[in-house]
Amino acid sequence: MTHKTLNLHVPTLTRVEGEGAMHVTVEDGEVTDVKLEIYEPPRMFEAFLRGRGYAEPVDITARICGICPVAYQMSAAHAIESIAGVHPGGAIRELRRLLYCGEWIESHVLHMAFLHAPDFVGVDSGIEIAQLHPELMTEVLHLKKTGNRIMEVVGGRPIHPVNVRLGGFYRAPTRAELETLSPDLERAHAGALALLKWVATFDYPSIPNRLADNTEYVSLRHESEYPFNEGRMVSNLGLDLDVATFGEQIREYHVAHSTALHATLGGDNGTGRRYQTGPLARWMNSADLVPSSVRAVADELGVAEVETNPFRSILIRGLEVLWAIEEAQRIIATYRPPARPALEVPAVAGIGHGCTEAPRGTLYHRYEIDASGTITDAVIIPPTSQNQDAIETDLRDFVASHLDLDDHTLGHRCEQVIRNYDPCISCATHFLRFSIDRRD
Secondary structure, X not given: OOOOOEEEEEOOEOOEOEEEEEEEEEEOOEEEEEEEEEEOXXXXXXXXXXXXXXXXXXXHHHHHOOXXXXXXXXXXXXXXXXXXXXXXXXHHHHHHHHHHHHHHHHHHHHHHHHHHHHHHHOOOOHHHHHHHOHHHHHHHHHHHHHHHHHHHHHHOOOOOOOOEEOOEEOOOOOHHHHHOXXXXXXXXXXXXXXXXHHHOOOOOOOOOOOOXXXXXXXXXXXXXXXXXXXXXXXXXXXXEEOHHHHHXXXXXXXXXXXXXXXXXXXXXXXXXXXXXXXXXXXXXXXXXXXXXXXXXXXXXXXXXXXXXXXHXXXXXXXXXXXXXXXXXXXXXHHOOOOOOOEOOOOOOOEEEEEEEEEOXXXXXXXXXXXXXXXXXXXXXXXXXXXXXXXXXXXXXXXXXXXXXXXHHHHHHHHHHHHHOOOOOHHHOOOOEOOEEEEOO
């Protein structure tokens, strides 16, 4: 149907952080325009961080997201600690990884089972999935609860943790407190396997032109660990930079149809290289660092070391949940409380950069601090900004290659294209209401 002409307009994206819409125009079988329009209200976090004390961003930025507060806390902490040359190790570093495990578990499971799986199952919500698969969803709820419980024990509470500070924690949990998590983690491991095996039965659409040699997948890579907090920024196309240099390469820019910033590597006003972050990028760049137990599950389910189909990102999220559970078990088994819960981080004038891996991709922070410890500048670039160009490109390619689909199915699949990225928890749900104007 190469003659097809249509105007695919999504007037309102509901359940997002702000307001947005999507518009696709096809003329004589050619996609001539794709716009993912996001109208986010000004939240002013970067602005009101300026003039604050250098120790405050760890608490303030946690309030940016109720689902991924740890990512914001850790990116802020690493950036500011780097200025003072403080790099917590030992038990403090392990506790930070454990806290991040909790966040990955609860966030990935929420997205997989409740926000993304309905697309594949053909229902409208996770509630309907629970009616179809009550035993599985009981374990899914326990999985998410386990992630929240880890955040509560280590971070002080499951949402917006209050126990995190520069240099470490206000209080280190006892070994006995962490050991209370072990029974839940054992059950969660079995639940994660069940969820993964179910997800592996889905029928995955595809997007043409999605090859590893024409899309740049960017993530942290650590020399010996699957990445959370530390490492160099790498890509499948040869990028290999320290975090500070990577931050200098990011170019954010405005587009006329959206108040959400887009980002490229190098160039100005969108002339740089398009790239994407997230589970596919982490898996592509660091799959060799997962333990053999996780690799065996991936092999059993047919997950390759290089996965480029964004619809299959839900599988990678499931493998990351399984890995996070095993990493949490490892940390708890070897944990000994640190002599001090935090290292001192003095006020030092300078510029610091921090990157960590939020569940949906790389989160970058940059802070400039004067000698008195006052923040004079702050830059926060979330995964959503970095993935905007990739989302629009996927929409363009998907529509162009699926014009034979009827209006309803095409609209539903476009929703799914966006949800592949889980751009934010609130917007990764059934939010698209399609208005299609065909002109033949």
